[in-house]
Amino acid sequence: MATTTATLTIASTDLLTDELSLSTTCTLTQTGTNTGVEDTTGLNRKKITSTAKGTASGQITLYTADDFAAIPYLYIKNLDTTAGNKIFVYDDTSTGDPLQFQLDANDWAFIPMHGDKTYKAYASNNPTSIEFMVIGKDQ
Amino acid sequence: MATTTAAVTLSSDLMSANISVAASSTLMKAGTTADGLDMIDYGVIDIVTGDQFDLLDADNPSSSPIAGVMADKANKVYIANHSTDETYYVDIMIDAQAVGRLYAGDWMFIPWRAEDADADIEITANTGTNKIEYALFHQGRSLDAS
Numbered sequence A: 001m002a003t004t005t006a007t008l009t010i011a012s013t014d015l016l017t018d019e020l021s022l023s024t025t026c027t028l029t030q031t032g033t034n035t036g037v038e039d040t041t042g043l044n045r046k047k048i049t050s051t052a053k054g055t056a057s058g059q060i061t062l063y064t065a066d067d068f069a070a071i072p073y074l075y076i077k078n079l080d081t082t083a084g085n086k087i088f089v090y091d092d093t094s095t096g097d098p099l100q101f102q103l104d105a106n107d108w109a110f111i112p113m114h115g116d117k118t119y120k121a122y123a124s125n126n127p128t129s130i131e132f133m134v135i136g137k138d139q
Numbered sequence B: 001m002a003t004t005t006a007a008v009t010l011s012s013d014l015m016s017a018n019i020s021v022a023a024s025s026t027l028m029k030a031g032t033t034a035d036g037l038d039m040i041d042y043g044v045i046d047i048v049t050g051d052q053f054d055l056l057d058a059d060n061p062s063s064s065p066i067a068g069v070m071a072d073k074a075n076k077v078y079i080a081n082h083s084t085d086e087t088y089y090v091d092i093m094i095d096a097q098a099v100g101r102l103y104a105g106d107w108m109f110i111p112w113r114a115e116d117a118d119a120d121i122e123i124t125a126n127t128g129t130n131k132i133e134y135a136l137f138h139q140g141r142s143l144d145a146s
Helices: none
Strands: A004-012 A020-027 A044-048 A060-063 A068-078 A087-091 A099-103 A108-112 A119-123 A128-138 B004-012 B019-026 B039-047 B052-056 B075-081 B089-094 B097-103 B107-112 B121-125 B130-138
Touching: A004 B107, A020 B075, A044 A119, A060 A068, A060 A128, A068 A087, A068 A099, A068 B019, A068 B097, A099 A108, A099 B097, A099 B107, A108 B004, A108 B097, A119 A128, A128 B004, B039 B052, B039 B121, B052 B130, B075 B089, B075 B097, B075 B121, B089 B130, B097 B107
Parallel strands: none
Antiparallel strands: A004 A020, A004 B004, A044 A128, A060 A119, A068 A108, A068 A128, A087 A099, A087 A119, A108 B107, B004 B019, B039 B130, B052 B121, B075 B107, B075 B130, B089 B097, B089 B121
């Protein structure tokens, strides 16, 4: 069985009077078990060329609904370095394509998803590079 | 200005070559690379099964003198489920839209737009009593009038 871990470290020496040092590690497992996840999309790096949701091309599909069994873990990073150059992640399954997250330059996110919605991304600037990966159990 | 960094490391032996992905960012205020987020709300709380709670309140009443201070900013949210029973989990929603599910031991780190007063981060425990740790990094928010 594969072992996959995700470690978060948040640190600051001047946000609080005392040093902030927060670290947590989780082992990625299949739903409701201690069995490790088995599949991944691998690490992707792509250019987003669409500046609006719902247009015909240029958006990036990060995850397709029900591609993985719950819980798929999504990692995303905006590789742009200019402040204000944002990536917008929206739910392409629900009515109205609601916006879920916006990542400014250098922002990243790690999200254990429900897995039943398709996530797509567009950007404020064309092109904007994104890095992403989904880890879970394929079905 | 405060300097706060958030880093993630993903490691796995799923593939022939080990996966080792690392990303780090300095938490900045919206639209700048020179001024860091300088405020934090941090807590640990038990969430019992059944009820839905606002874990973090977007709270931008138009009547407030500082209305909208969080809206569309560079807020960052960390949530971890410290339950130890692998069947325990909580659902995380924003404005009633499901955005995540945290089983025991799982954590998430997301940017939070808090675009309007409805964009609260909501939490529902579905099994047992879940011990939840959370932190909000932000550049200012309104408080409820007493």
